[in-house]
Amino acid sequence: MLAKWMFCTTTMPIIPKPLTDSQIARAKPSDKDYKLSDGAGLHLRVRFGGTKDWIFRYKEPHSPKRRDISFGIYPDVTLAEARRRREEARSLLIKAIDPKSHKEQVKRTSAEENANTFALVTREWLKVKSSKITAKYCDQIEASLTNHVFPVIGKRPIKELTPTEIINLLRPIEAKGSRETVKRLCQRINEIMDYAVNTGLILINPLAKINTAFLSPETKNLPTIRPELLPKLMQDLQMASIKIVTRCLIEWQLHTMVRPSEAATAKWADIDFDNNVWIIPAENMKKKNNGDHIVPLTPQSISLLEFIRPISGHREFIFPADRYPKTHTNSQTANMALKRMGYHKELVAHGLRSLASTTLNEHAFDPDVIEACLAHVDSNSVRRAYNRTDYLERRRKVMDWWSQHIENAATGNVSLSNSKVNLKLIS
CATH class of the missing domain: 1.10.150.130 (Tyrosine recombinase, N-terminal domain)
Structure with missing residues (x-):
């Protein structure tokens, strides 16, 4: 019995006594590295150079292999902090998560997150x-x-x-x-x-x-004029001291109902004279993901093109810049001209679209067709999805009426869209 008792005592595991701060402080370097155990896998490694660092040794989940993971240098990482990190690692092991692999993954994720500025x-x-x-x-x-x-x-x-x-x-x-x-x-x-x-x-x-x-911005509509003032606008346009290309640009925008930037960047290559349409490429439109915008050209619009052809027909852009004619005129050119004509704060180039819209609505044209003429996108996504037609032929009729309305408003004045007008008369 005594022999059996002695055998049992020699095989019992030796439980290391937990380290103390004073013990760690007294630990001196030797001629080779050595470790002081705190228990449960945590060790203080004392290197022969004098550095002391924390090591946690554990068995990999689902594997008999053992691995070491560093917890940092002492005294930057205190005894209490090293023990806290040991418990975190042990809690991961209970979930079959490798602490070292987890640490590397957290480091990679943190680096990626910090890189995503x-x-x-x-x-x-x-x-x-x-x-x-x-x-x-x-x-x-x-x-x-x-x-x-x-x-x-x-x-x-x-x-x-x-x-x-x-x-x-x-x-x-x-x-x-x-x-x-x-x-x-x-x-x-x-x-x-x-x-x-x-x-x-x-x-x-x-x-x-x-x-x-934040406070909501005050809604400010772009300045425009009432429909009954269109004849005065046409008269002012006739009398204005502006360049002929600028005047033609304003009339072109008025007849086609396009945005200032779309009018200023119009190219001869985009005009289909066989079908009397202007195909504005999607990339030139405000909402370019809606595809190309086809503008039906009225007889008055065609007359404007024939009028300006001697000036720019040999160039890329219909309305060339004055100083650099190889490029197009500025999108603000029409605005500046209207301002010089006395329409400051009363009418801007974009307001010509509002003028057209108000006039057509007052004459009871189909609102959907008017919106299509203006290349507006229906705010109702469901309605937009089911209403794919661009009303081309119906728009042609509306725009024919609008161009004739402009010509009637110019009666007694000289409009460049009148087929009887020529460069000699204007100059």
Whole structure:
């Protein structure tokens, strides 16, 4: 019995006594590395050079192999901290998770998250956004973010952004009275954050409601004139001291109902004289993802083209720039001309579209056809999905009426859209 008792005592596991801070402090380097055990796999390794670091030894899940993981250098990592990290590692092992592999994965994830700065994610978002909008509008979006947002949060990881931080960023802009700028920035920042969610960079968008912290911008309609003032506009246009190309541009925009930028960038190659249509490429449209926009050309519109052909027919653009005729005129040219004509704050080039819309609605034309003439997109996504027709032939009738209405308004004045007008008469 005594022999049996002695055998049992010699095979019992030796449980190391936990380390103390004083014991660790007294540990001196030797001619080779050695370890002091704190128990449960945690060791303090004393290197022969004098460095002391924490090592946790464990058995890999689903494997008999043993691995070591470093917990850091003593005294930067205290005894208490090393024990805390040991318990975290042991809790992972209970779940069959390798602590070392988990640590490396957390490190990689953290590096990726820190690399995903707001500026970087914005540029990735813009690559997608640019396929749906014009290059000019894309540049405007990038410029607004570069000027107002990037200097403050451009280098910040997108996962760390908070509503308070963004609101404080935008407050000075609101204080200057630029409410519309704040509104647009809120929209763009949220689109970027939604992109980050959809691409798996963050789980939720914490900035979704930041717009509610700001006053709404005052709605300001672009200046336009009442339909009954169209004859006066045609008279003023006749008497105005403006270049002939500019006058032709204004009449062209008036007859075709297009946006100023679309009129200014019109190309001869996009005019189909056989079918009397102007095909504006999708990339030149405000909503370029809606495809090309076909504008029916009325007899008056064709007359305008025939009138300006001797000036620009040999060039790429219908309305060439005055100083650099190989390129197109500026989209603000018509605006500046209207301002010089005395229409400052009364009418802008874009307001010609409103003038057409108001007139056509007052004469009870189909609102859907009018909207199609203006290349407006139905805000109702369901209705838009089921209503794919562009009303081409019905639009042709509406635009024929509109062009004739303009010509009637110019009675007694000289309109360039009148087929009887020629360059000699105007000059």
